[in-house]
Amino acid sequence: MTTFSSTSDAFNATLAAGWSLPNMKDIIELAYMVAAGLFIFSLHWMSDPKTARRGVFAGVAAMAMAILFTWAKPDVTRHLWIILPIALSVWPGIWLANVPLTAVPQRTALSHAFGGLAAGLVGTAKFLYWYHNDPGMLTAFRVGAIVLEVLLGYLTLTGSVIAAAKLQEVKWIPQRPWVYPGQNIVNLIAFGVAVVAGAVLIVQPTAAYAPYLFFGIIFLALNFGWMLVMPIGGADMPTVIAILNAYAGLAAVAMGFVLDNKLLIVAGALDGSSGLILSIIMCKAMNRSFSNVLFGAFGQVQAKAAAGEQKSYKPESPEDAAAMMSQASLVVVVPGYGMAVAQAQHKVRELYDQLKKKGVDVKFAIHPVAGRMPGHMNVLLAEAEIPYTDLLEMDDINQDMPVCDVCLVLGANDVVNPAARYDKASPIFGMPIIDADKARMVYAVKRSKNPGFAGIDNELYFLDKTRMLFGDAKAVVGELVKNMAPSASMH
Amino acid sequence: MLLPVTSHAIGVLAMGAQAAEKAAGGAVQSAGDNAHAVQPLDFVSMLFAFMLATFIGIGVIRRVSRLLHTPLMSLTNAISAIAVVGSIMIAGGEHYPTWVRVMGACALFASMTNIISGFMITDRMLKMFHAAPEGQAK
Numbered sequence: 001m002t003t004f005s006s007t008s009d010a011f012n013a014t015l016a017a018g019w020s021l022p023n024m025k026d027i028i029e030l031a032y033m034v035a036a037g038l039f040i041f042s043l044h045w046m047s048d049p050k051t052a053r054r055g056v057f058a059g060v061a062a063m064a065m066a067i068l069f070t071w072a073k074p075d076v077t078r079h080l081w082i083i084l085p086i087a088l089s090v091w092p093g094i095w096l097a098n099v100p101l102t103a104v105p106q107r108t109a110l111s112h113a114f115g116g117l118a119a120g121l122v123g124t125a126k127f128l129y130w131y132h133n134d135p136g137m138l139t140a141f142r143v144g145a146i147v148l149e150v151l152l153g154y155l156t157l158t159g160s161v162i163a164a165a166k167l168q169e170v171k172w173i174p175q176r177p178w179v180y181p182g183q184n185i186v187n188l189i190a191f192g193v194a195v196v197a198g199a200v201l202i203v204q205p206t207a208a209y210a211p212y213l214f215f216g217i218i219f220l221a222l223n224f225g226w227m228l229v230m231p232i233g234g235a236d237m238p239t240v241i242a243i244l245n246a247y248a249g250l251a252a253v254a255m256g257f258v259l260d261n262k263l264l265i266v267a268g269a270l271d272g273s274s275g276l277i278l279s280i281i282m283c284k285a286m287n288r289s290f291s292n293v294l295f296g297a298f299g300q301v302q303a304k305a306a307a308g309e310q311k312s313y314k315p316e317s318p319e320d321a322a323a324m325m326s327q328a329s330l331v332v333v334v335p336g337y338g339m340a341v342a343q344a345q346h347k348v349r350e351l352y353d354q355l356k357k358k359g360v361d362v363k364f365a366i367h368p369v370a371g372r373m374p375g376h377m378n379v380l381l382a383e384a385e386i387p388y389t390d391l392l393e394m395d396d397i398n399q400d401m402p403v404c405d406v407c408l409v410l411g412a413n414d415v416v417n418p419a420a421r422y423d424k425a426s427p428i429f430g431m432p433i434i435d436a437d438k439a440r441m442v443y444a445v446k447r448s449k450n451p452g453f454a455g456i457d458n459e460l461y462f463l464d465k466t467r468m469l470f471g472d473a474k475a476v477v478g479e480l481v482k483n484m485a486p487s488a489s490m491h
Numbered sequence: 492m493l494l495p496v497t498s499h500a501i502g503v504l505a506m507g508a509q510a511a512e513k514a515a516g517g518a519v520q521s522a523g524d525n526a527h528a529v530q531p532l533d534f535v536s537m538l539f540a541f542m543l544a545t546f547i548g549i550g551v552i553r554r555v556s557r558l559l560h561t562p563l564m565s566l567t568n569a570i571s572a573i574a575v576v577g578s579i580m581i582a583g584g585e586h587y588p589t590w591v592r593v594m595g596a597c598a599l600f601a602s603m604t605n606i607i608s609g610f611m612i613t614d615r616m617l618k619m620f621h622a623a624p625e626g627q628a629k
Contacts, residue, residue, distance in 0.1 A: 039570055040547055046563050047554040049620040056614045059570060063606055070576045076583040081592050085582065085599040093607025097615065104561060107612065111568045111605045118574040118598040118605075125581050125594040141534045245564060249571045257537055259577050265537055266544040271571035273548030278560060368557070375560030379616050387623035388558050 024074060031069040032263035038062035039267050043274070049388055066263060101383050102340050105241065105373040109164035112244045116156030116225075119251035120218070123149035126258055127214055131206065138205035142258055147198040149254035150214075151221045156247045158225030163240055166229070167372055178230040187227055194220040232293070234337075235414065237372045239282040239293045246275025278374050285368035285394075287420075287430035316467035318476065321443050322483035326358050328405035328441075332397060334365045334434050335377045338411015338447060342473035348410070349384035351477050354484040363390055365397040365407075365434045367415035398435045407439035409460070411447075411473045417458045442466040445476045562616045569609025575602035 038058045045055030071082060099107050127146045130137040165173040197217050201210060232240050249271025256264030283290060325331055333352075339345060355362045364386070370377045378391055401407070409416055416436040419426040436442055437460050444461055446468060460466060469476045555563050581587060581595030 036544075039573075040551060042566065042570070043548070043551045043555065043563075046559055046566065047551075047556055049556060049558060049617070049622070052556075052559055052562065052617045052620070053614060055566065056610055056617065059566060059613075060610050063569065063573070063575070063610070066573060066576055067579065070579045071583070073580065075585045076579060077585045078583045078592065081596055082579055082583045082599065085578075085596045086603050089600050089603035089607060093604045094611065096604065096608035097611030099612075101616070104565070104612070104616075107608070108561075108564050108568060111565075111609060114601040114605050115568065115571050115574065118572070118578055118601040121594045121598040121601075122574060122577040122581055125587075125591045125598075129587065129591050241564070245567060245571075249567070252571050252574050253541055255574055255577050256541075257534065259580065260533060260537065261576060262537065262540045264573055264576055265540045267570050267573035269541050269544035270548040270551075271567045273545050274552045274563060274567040277549060277552045278564070281557075281560075366557075373561060374564060375557065375562070378558045379561040379619070382558075382616070382619040382621075385619070385621070388620045389623045391558060393557055 024072075028069045028073060029262075031065050032261070035062040035065045035069075036263050036266040038065070039270055043270060100343075101379055102343055103168070104379065105237065105371075105376065106164045106167040108373060109160045109167060109241055109244065112241070112248045113157050113160035113164065115248035116153045116160060116251060118153070119149050119248070119255050120153030120157060120221075122255055123153060123258060124214075124218065128211065131211060135206040140202050140205075143202045143205045144198075145254050145257035147201060147217060149251055149258055150218055151194065151198070151224075152247050152251035152254060154218055154221035155225040155228070156244055156251060158222050159229045159240075159247075160225070160244050162226045162229040163237065163244060166234060167237060174230075177233045183227075183231060187224075190220055190224060190227070194224070234372065235369075236286075236293050238369050238374050238376075239279050239286070241373050242275050242279035242282055243290075243293075244275070246272050246279065249273075249275055282369055282374060285432060286428070287432065313461060313468045313470075314466065316443065316469060318469060318479035319483050321467065321469060322480045324441060325355060325406050325408070325443075325480070326360065326484055328360050330361045330363070330400065330404045331355055331406045331408060332363050332365050332401065332404045332436075332439065333408045333410055334367070334370075334412045334416055334436055335381065335410045336367075336370050336412025336415060337372060338413075338445070338473045340371055340376065340380055340411070342411065342447075342475075344410065344472075344474035344477050345380040345384040345386075347474050347477040347481060348381070349386055350481045351484070352386055352390075354481055358484075363392050363397060363400070365394065365436075366391055367394050367412070367434055370412055370415055394432060394434055398438075401435040401438040404439040405441060407436045407442045409436055409442065409444040410477070411445060413446075413458055416460050418460055419458075436460055437463060440465065443469055445469045445471070445473050447472060558620065559617070562613045565609050565613045565616070569606050569613065572602040572605035572609060575599065575606060578602050 039062045042055040042059035042062065045051040045058065070076065071079075076082070096107055096111065123146045127138075127143075127150075130142075162173065194217055197213050197220070201213050201217070204210065207213075229240060249268045252268030253265050253272060254268075256262065256266075256268055279290070283293060286293075333348065335345075335348070339348065352362050364377075364381060366377050368374070371380075378388065381391055382388060412434075414420075414428050414431070414433075416434050417426075417428060418433070418437045420428045420431040420433045423429055442460065442463065442465055444466060446461070448470070461468060469480075471479075552563070578595050578599035578601075582592055582599045584592070584595070587595070
């Protein structure tokens with residue numbers, strides 16, 4: 001029954017306390033198994049908004065079990081070293097949980113950085129400790145796992161910090177992709193060096209130079225992270241966040257291999273598969289491959305596309321737009337990042353109320369990559385108390401678009417660009433889009449007359465049935481609401 | 492309705508671990524007190540758990556409502572902070588020198604921050620989701 005107690009500390013503890021301890025070990029292992037099961041249920045309950053909150057409780061219960069039973073391990077005796085960090089983490093934890101919902105993408109990226117840091121630190125500590133005190137523990141498998149853990153952990157750390165800074169629009173980080181000639185070659189060479197260093201370390205983990213090699217790998221991993229994320233533009237952030245999510249999970253798996261702990265492996269694998277699936281969904285929604293997102297540098301292709309002939313917009317006043325929408329029977333709103341930037345979701349709610357009062361049906365068309373992280377729009381609209389039953393996925397709403405009277409494009413751009421259907425030269429060619437152009441009338445709210453984030457002209461804006469409402473999304477929707485309110489409609 | 496699938500999968504996971512343990516058990520007896528001799532067999536059962544958990548994860552995550560992808564991310568954030576287990580073992584471990592424990596304490600701080608903020612913000616977001624009131628739904 002000592003199968004699980006293979007780490008040296010656990011082994012020593014078993015020796016010290018004789019045969020009464022394995023029972024405690026079994027209890028802890030059983031608790032870990034229950035916790036792993038609860039994590040699976042936690043994610044399972046996320047399948048439906050009705051049961052989702054139960055999922056959080058299951059997750060909290062599982063995590064509490066994991067913490068308490070680990071703490072109860074016989075060789076965990078320095079309690080102050082545990083209590084102090086936990087006490088210190090309460091305030092930042094609560095603070096990070098209460099950021100405005102528009103800042104959720106940054107928060108998520110930042111917490112990936114924390115996850116990466118934790119994995120990296122544990123891997124580093126374990127390797128150096130074993131190297132100096134118990135070289136026998138450095139088997140090929142363990143060293144391989146440590147190298148993986150440290151690589152993924154530190155890469156996630158710096159990559160996520162850059163991603164968070166980009167999302168926060170910090171001044172010293174360029175929003176546009178940051179590229180230089182030969183970038184991919186430099187990255188590839190650095191990656192090759194890291195792989196070779198890792199292989200040498202696996203073969204000779206106890207050599208005199210091993211710690212230097214180890215720190216070299218850490219140095220490379222830290223640089224990898226930011227080098228991978230710097231060339232990626234804001235529009236690709238949903239995919240990048242999902243990939244970093246997967247990395248953070250895999251780092252936890254690697255830690256599980258190092259520490260011989262199946263709970264870490266299971267929970268990390270759940271997290272890893274979540275990041276994997278989300279990034280696949282994001283990539284499909286943009287008709288791009290992983291490698292294209294990571295190495296494609298979205299910003300480069302558009303130089304020639306932007307040089308096309310100047311077409312003219314047809315502006316419209318909010319009064320006329322409001323009158324038109326009031327007479328519609330179905331209005332579809334397509335929200336995008338512009339709505340999040342302007343924090344317009346509460347004004348959108350007022351518009352929704354006004355239209356519903358007039359008997360107009362209002363639906364929201366949510367593109368998978370709208371916003372800066374998966375599901376971003378849903379959360380913002382839910383915050384404004386718009387029922388989730390009116391938030392429809394792209395495939396569902398597209399069937400209704402031909403009978404839609406007015407489509408209001410609110411700060412979205414690429415996800416409604418018809419060029420994705422046929423223009424092979426367009427960087428977004430093949431991307432599934434919301435069929436805004438099939439609606440009878442389109443109103444597009446746009447901050448300025450410049451092309452959108454990707455720098456691509458959107459021909460939806462130049463169709464005969466399209467009218468532009470220029471201005472900040474919140475201000476424009478506010479105007480629409482004002483013109484729709486009962487007092488305004490009297491005359 | 493989907494529960495039988497998941498619980499079945501948990502059963503499979505447990506069985507995998509058991510089978511691997513049984514295989515390792517023989518080695519333990521013959522190896523006697525030498526814990527290091529068990530190592531070569533242990534990683535098989537770990538890879539086993541990893542493979543099964545990945546399949547379960549993919550199966551479960553694919554069913555997550557697209558509405559909830561943002562809360563899903565913050566929930567998996569909190570779950571991946573399971574690194575807290577390793578951090579506690581290092582920060583509070585009896586035999587470690589201080590420099591190891593400092594690194595463990597930093598890792599523990601990072602993981603605990605993720606656990607607290609991850610679960611709290613997930614619940615905060617999920618509270619906001621509600622269906623259309625009866626009668627108004629179309």
